[in-house]
Amino acid sequence: MAGGKIMQSLETVEIDADVAGCDGGGGALGHPRVYLNLGEAGEVECPYCGRCYRKSAQARRSGGGH
Numbered sequence: 001m002a003g004g005k006i007m008q009s010l011e012t013v014e015i016d017a018d019v020a021g022c023d024g025g026g027g028a029l030g031h032p033r034v035y036l037n038l039g040e041a042g043e044v045e046c047p048y049c050g051r052c053y054r055k056s057a058q059a060r061r062s063g064g065g066h
Contacts (some may be wrong), residue, residue, distance in 0.1 A: 012052040018022035022046040 014022070018038050024030035024046070031048040038044050042055035 012054055014054050014056040016056050016059040018055070019047075020044065022049065022051055022053070024049040024051070 015038075019037065020036045021033055022031075022036060023033040034046065034048065036044045036046060036053060038053060038055050042060060043052065044054045
């Protein structure tokens with residue numbers, strides 16, 4: 001909790017990889033690019049902007065994304 005406010009995810013992005021790269025949308029409103037490992041849960045939230053990255057259902061079924 002930052003500044004007494006609960007951060008809510010801006011959006012959920014489905015990806016086929018195990019690692020997501022997030023820059024908050026780039027430009028003046030973005031943040032430094034970070035690479036986030038989805039781990040065994042198949043989901044991770046960016047600590048900067050709150051965007052959620054989730055492994056797509058197709059990638060989960062096929063075991064892809066490595």
